[in-house]
Amino acid sequence: MTEEEVVVGGDLHLYIWSNAFLTDAGVLDGPYGGQIRALAFSPNGLLLAVGDGSGKIVIVTARIYSLAWTEESTHIASASLDTHIYIWSIEKINKNIPIKNAVTGGAWGVRWIPGSGDANGKRKLIGVGSDAATNAKRVGKEMIYSCVQDVERWHTALQNAKIQTGKITNHLAVCFVTAKTCLLLNYGHPEKTDRIDLSSFYPVLACIAESPRLQVRVIHIALKHNVINAPNPTTPAELLPYGTHARVVRLGEAVDSANRRPDQSHWWPKGITPKVRGKLFRRILREGNVLPIVVGICVSLMLRMYSSLNEEGGTRTRLRYRSAGISDFGVVSGWARVTADDRLVYILPDGSILHGQDPEEHYWIYFTTQKGETVYLDCNLFTFNMALGIMPQPYLAPQPAQIFPPIVPVCFWDRTMRKGVKGMMATHPTEAKSEGTQEEQRDVAAAESILVLGMGELGMAVLRSIARHPSFATISVSVMVRPSTLATTSPAKIAELRELEFYGMNLIPGDIVNWSETELASYFHSYHSIISCTGLVGGRGVQVKLARAALSANVKRYFPWQFGVDYDIIGYGSAQDLFDEQLDVRALLRSQEKTEWVIISTGMFTSFLFEREFGVVDVERGVIKALGGWENRVTVTSPEDIGKMTAEVVFYQPRLRNQVVHIAGDTVSYKEVADILDRISGKEVTRHVWTVAELNDALRVDATDTMKKYRVVFAQGKGVWWDMDKTLNHQRGIKMQSVAEFVENLLNSRK
Structure with a gap:
């Protein structure tokens, strides 16, 4: 060009x-065969490649989404939706070299790696797939394969974590240098070692993660100021203004580099011992940059250590775990279970608050073997005071370029670790008294077991909140999911399944719609508590069937799917006939005394109020239609906050039982919603009112329309709202997302 x-x-x-x-x-x-999807000029400016919606440069079998020229302008690579990458020659434009199934989920990007050519003219290229995978391949017989996080998702995650994108480059560079020059296995150079077992190799990866921390160029602000309070191990966590607890580090005057050593009292005068001061210093030093570090490890593996050539010139996997090769590895995003005492927050000299590393936005690496076993590596837990460690010296070159500490933190979650944790956490039937009945022994075995039904949007929010609750360490959690979900090929669902496995939760197949009450009860019998996160699926009768199965199984505690309005106040015979079954469930639970129950009333999902299909708030068009009148009110709560409060209710002491618990993110009138939109958007919205009479008339025209049923119920205004001071979250000082905060986030996401 x-x-x-x-x-x-x-x-x-x-x-x-x-x-x-x-x-x-x-x-x-x-001769374009569809909408043009991709364009690329050759570097010499003389040629233009066009990829169209029918899948053609010349011949390709799916939509083309990316094109890339070689530096000499002699070849072009195309990435298409059919998962394939094709190499095209300008001299023979009607022919191509296919790289079949280059990335799963559709190939969305392709680039040649600069300077990757060899003496035989072979070059490396990298492809990006929609399943969070990038594959690097060499045109010819050589291939290096990896599964690393999708580049676009890296960028999004970095933005969400408020990390400057530029930092990732520095850390990747450090990781490349470290992997290449100073980290060697004691049985040979990584490039020459044919088979590498993760069981002995993961310490090298831990050293790679430690390397950029040792080359830190930006000193953490907490290491540049005196610590003036006493965040010692015996000091309890403090309540913060937004309702959570953390260990607070208050900063005072600036200190120079000479007084920044962890063994000196100048930096932290109130530290009780040099060992305690050093531990806090090292925790702060290792804080942050979690995503760049795990990405750097994955890219280092991809480029230097993952595969090798066999005698025939093809590739074979060199990275293994036990007896099976590693077929897949990549980055997992999720939570880290952290107690309030181990979470750091800094109060700066000017009184402002700086949050430490966020355990709710954590990243680690998974490795899946050809046999289907998955192990995990986490090198970023030390700042939370919860990592194991290895001695790095056996894994370093004789004269490493860096001086490593005597212990490098790492957690390698393999079958040995899982077995040890299970032994420490499980409550075994043999611990029951020998004279107890079989039923009593079953209760002892299941005393701390929870079964969660479903892993949809709300189910995942509940499971994540349970996983990060301090009491999670004392219980076991199982999740009943559809068999089709366990066999899914959806990248997003696979990531969620791996996340639950990482938490140590058991995934069991089940079908709440098609199984009988007896079949469900036989599954429920093994659990102390059951939390239903199924939603109103399967039509009429499913919610009553689940409740009957829980009672038949003598479950000790049952949390039915009642995350919504207050059905008691609405009563039987409302416009939304599904609500009658919810009242039947309440009557069934109240009619017995053996199984404790807790109902959590949440109001409407916050996002549902803004769904265009619901028709009440249209943010894009700037229109709001009040249901029943401008002073009518509605209670809303986000799924994330429902998950948080569900975990709070499950573990609440003294135990909640046989009652309805109200929670709320916000309770607002439709006028207040309109005013919020005016203020945050800077534009005056158009306002209309849907009267109850109008909505009833519309429902009579189409009595099967679910949305019309909901509109009538909320327009009538009974049981759809409650005062904030009545809620458990208000009484406990737990902050939840307000409507104003939701609107602000929604508008920012659309900029």
Whole structure:
């Protein structure tokens, strides 16, 4: 491309750029078989490659989403939705070299790796898939394969974590250098060692993670100021203004580098011992940059250590775990279970609050073997005071470029670790008194076991909140999911399944819709508590069937799917006939005394109020329609906050039983919602009122329309709202997302 030429897809317009103005020079005609999806000029500026919606440069079998030229402008690579990457030669444009199934989930990007050519003219390229995978391949017989996080998702995660994207480059560079120059296994150089077992190799990866921390260029602000309070191990966590607890580190005057050593009292005068001061210093030193570090490890593996050539010139996996090769590895995003005492928050000299590493946005690495076993590596837990460690010296070069500490933190979650944790956590039937009945022994075995039904949006929110609750360490959690979910090929669902496995939760197949009450009861019998997160699936009768099965199984505690309005106040015979079954469930639970029950009333999901299909708030068009009147009120709560409060209710002491618990993110009138939109958007919204009479008339026209049923119920205004001071979260000082905060986040996400 010359400096004056610009090509735009669609009808393939050619524009001339001159003196900051674009001039339309016409349309470039060609045998395009669909909407143009990708364009790329060759580096010498003489050629233009076009990928269209029918899958053609010349011949490709799916939509083309990315094109990349070699530096010499002799070949071009295309990435298409059919998961394949094709190599095209300008000399033989009607032929191509296919790389079949290059990335799963569709190939969305492809780039040649600069400077990767060898003496035989072979070059490396990298492809990006929609399943959070990137594959690097060499044109020819050599191949290096890996599963690393999708580049776009890296960028999104970095933005969400408020980490400057530039930092990732520094850390990747450090990881490349470390892997290449100073980290060697004691049985040979990584490039020459044919088989590498993760069981002995993971300490090397821990050293790679430690390397960028030792080369830190930006000193943490807490290490540049005196610590003026006493965040010693015996000091309890403090309540923060937004309702959570953490260990607070208060900072005072600045200290120079000479007094920044962890064994000196100048930095932290109130530290009770040099050992305690050193521990806090090292925790702060290792804080942050979690995602760049795990990505750096994955890319280092991809480029240097993952595969090797066999005698026939093909590739074979060199990275293994026990007897099976590693077929897949990548980055997992999830939670780290952290107590309030181990979470750090800093009060700066000016009184502002700086949050430490966020355990709710944590990343680690998974490795899956060819036999289907998955192990995990986490090198970023030390700042939470909860990591194991290895001695690095056996894994370093004789004269490493860096001086490593005597212990490098790492947690390698393999079958040995899982077995040890299970032994420490489980309550075994043999611990029951020998004279107890079989039923009593079953109760002892299941005393701390929870079964969660479903892992949809709310189910995952509940499971994540349980996983990060301090009491999670004393219980076991199982999740009943559909068999089709366990066999899913959806990248997002697979990531969620791996996340639950990482938490140590058991995944069991089940079908709440098609199984009988007896079949469900036989499964429920083994658990102390059951939490239903199924939603109103399967039509009428499913919620009553679940409740009957829980009672038949003599479950000790049951949390039915009642996350919504207050059905007692609404009563039987409402416009939404599904609500009658919810009242039947309440009557069934109240009619017995053997199984304790807790109902959590949450109001409407906050996001549902803004769903265009619901028709009440249309943010894009700036329209709001009040249901029943502007002073009518509605209670809303986000799924994340429902999950948080469900975990709070489950572990609440003294134990909650046989009662309805109300929670709320916010309770607002429709007028207040409109005012919030006016204020945050800076534009005046259009306001209308849907009267109850109008909504009833619309429902009579189509009595099966679910949305129309909901509108009538909320317009009538009974049982759909409650005062905030009545809620458990208000009474406990737990902050939840307000409508104003939801709107602000929604509008920011659309910028």
